[in-house]
Amino acid sequence: xxxxxxxxxxxxxxxxxSAIVNKGGKARxxxxxEELKEDEIxxxxxxxxxxxxxxxxxxxxxxxxxxxxxxxxxxxxxxxVDNYTQEWEVPDDSIRLxxxxxxxxxxxxxxxxxxxxxxxxxxxxxxxxxEGGGKPNLSYIREWVENTKLANMSNEDLxxxxxxxxxxxxxxxxxxxxxxxxxxxxxxxxxxxIWYVGxxxxxxxxxxxxxxxxxxxxxxxSFGKNDIWKNVQFPYGQEYVYTSGDVHKAMSELxxxxxxxx
Amino acid sequence: MAIIxxxxxxxxxxxxxxxxxxxxPPNLTKVWDKRTVGFIDDRRDxxxxxxxxxxxxxxxxGGDGFWHEQIIELDIRTYQNIDRHNDVVKEIVSIIKAxxxxxxxxxTDLRVIGTFSRNFKFRNMFNYVVTLSYRRSLGKPT
Numbered sequence: 001x002x003x004x005x006x007x008x009x010x011x012x013x014x015x016x017x018s019a020i021v022n023k024g025g026k027a028r029x030x031x032x033x034e035e036l037k038e039d040e041i042x043x044x045x046x047x048x049x050x051x052x053x054x055x056x057x058x059x060x061x062x063x064x065x066x067x068x069x070x071x072x073x074x075x076x077x078x079x080x081v082d083n084y085t086q087e088w089e090v091p092d093d094s095i096r097l098x099x100x101x102x103x104x105x106x107x108x109x110x111x112x113x114x115x116x117x118x119x120x121x122x123x124x125x126x127x128x129x130x131e132g133g134g135k136p137n138l139s140y141i142r143e144w145v146e147n148t149k150l151a152n153m154s155n156e157d158l159x160x161x162x163x164x165x166x167x168x169x170x171x172x173x174x175x176x177x178x179x180x181x182x183x184x185x186x187x188x189x190x191x192x193x194i195w196y197v198g199x200x201x202x203x204x205x206x207x208x209x210x211x212x213x214x215x216x217x218x219x220x221x222s223f224g225k226n227d228i229w230k231n232v233q234f235p236y237g238q239e240y241v242y243t244s245g246d247v248h249k250a251m252s253e254l255x256x257x258x259x260x261x262x
Numbered sequence: 263m264a265i266i267x268x269x270x271x272x273x274x275x276x277x278x279x280x281x282x283x284x285x286x287p288p289n290l291t292k293v294w295d296k297r298t299v300g301f302i303d304d305r306r307d308x309x310x311x312x313x314x315x316x317x318x319x320x321x322x323x324g325g326d327g328f329w330h331e332q333i334i335e336l337d338i339r340t341y342q343n344i345d346r347h348n349d350v351v352k353e354i355v356s357i358i359k360a361x362x363x364x365x366x367x368x369x370t371d372l373r374v375i376g377t378f379s380r381n382f383k384f385r386n387m388f389n390y391v392v393t394l395s396y397r398r399s400l401g402k403p404t
Binding site: 053054055058059060061062065066068069072073076077078156172 | 314315317331333335373374375376377378379380386387390391393395
């Protein structure tokens with residue numbers, strides 16, 4: 001009887017996780033004796049990842065909603081998967097690889113019949129610059145950050161973005177210096193992620209891209225002189241699970257006034 | 263009619279406006295208007311209403327009936343103080359709770375299915391998100 005109900009809970013939890021993950025969200029089945037991570041909440045046998053912009057303890061979810069509705073709520077409202085992905089993933093036009101070699105560093109996956117969505121994600125950029133080995137050109141990405149990613153944000157939203165990226169309180173006023181610092185920091189973090197884990201094209205799912213490229217990831221610290229991981233665990237090793245939009249925000253060098261370069 | 267996404271947003275806004283008490287009302291903005299206009303007026307309380315996913319199920323023989331469930335997010339932002347914020351959030355949730363069924367509107371039921379707060383890093387702004395389930399049956403599209 002007890003075994004049956006445990007099994008029932010596990011099967012239901014699997015259904016919930018599957019619904020959330022299929023929509024691009026982050027959740028996992030959690031055992032009774034397992035502890036939640038700091039950024040997770042528990043819901044009916046499932047650990048759901050919560051972004052740091054939300055107060056974990058304030059979350060309340062109806063016990064009786066279906067798996068599909070739970071998945072919508074988690075991915076579209078709590079984790080904001082699509083927004084986050086498009087806000088943090090650079091389109092093809094803004095990626096140029098600095099490489100002295102003549103071979104192209106980006107390779108298009110051939111013979112795909114899948115629709116390309118969203119626009120501008122048709123090229124796959126492999127870790128460590130692919131065959132050519134070039135690093136993403138910072139000036140192109142910076143232009144995208146300034147003219148696209150941040151262009152339509154209100155002052156209030158910019159303040160929140162500054163707080164999220166640099167790990168500070170929301171500033172009362174975002175002066176030119178702070179704005180430049182925000183643009184530089186985002187540029188650096190985005191370029192660094194492309195260097196370490198690449199940027200999948202729309203032909204791949206995150207999981208396919210992870211499988212195909214995880215063995216290609218370059219060594220910790222290889223992005224350049226500012227790429228220092230003091231007191232922070234290096235996130236982009238082989239164990240990293242490729243996730244669109246998940247840009248690691250460790251920025252010790254730029255936070256203390258470092259220059260944007262690699 | 264084939265989908266309820268945009269109608270449901272209109273109805274939720276109409277319901278909140280119609281049932282609002284004596285408190286000063288917030289601006290109720292559809293998310294696509296916010297995108298068009300760009301900036302939010304940070305001197306006035308704002309509720310941004312966003313349709314999220316819509317789930318459609320068949321019921322009835324011969325595919326002549328469909329059960330729609332629309333998820334709607336109310337992103338409540340107030341700028342004065344926690345008391346005012348508390349009042350606005352409570353008022354909105356009370357209206358939804360009191361009108362779980364209401365024959366004036368087209369929905370079968372309207373429920374709060376989730377809530378969370380984004381308060382802790384914001385200066386001078388209080389932000390609470392309420393997620394609603396708006397359910398309605400539709401006949402065969404004509």
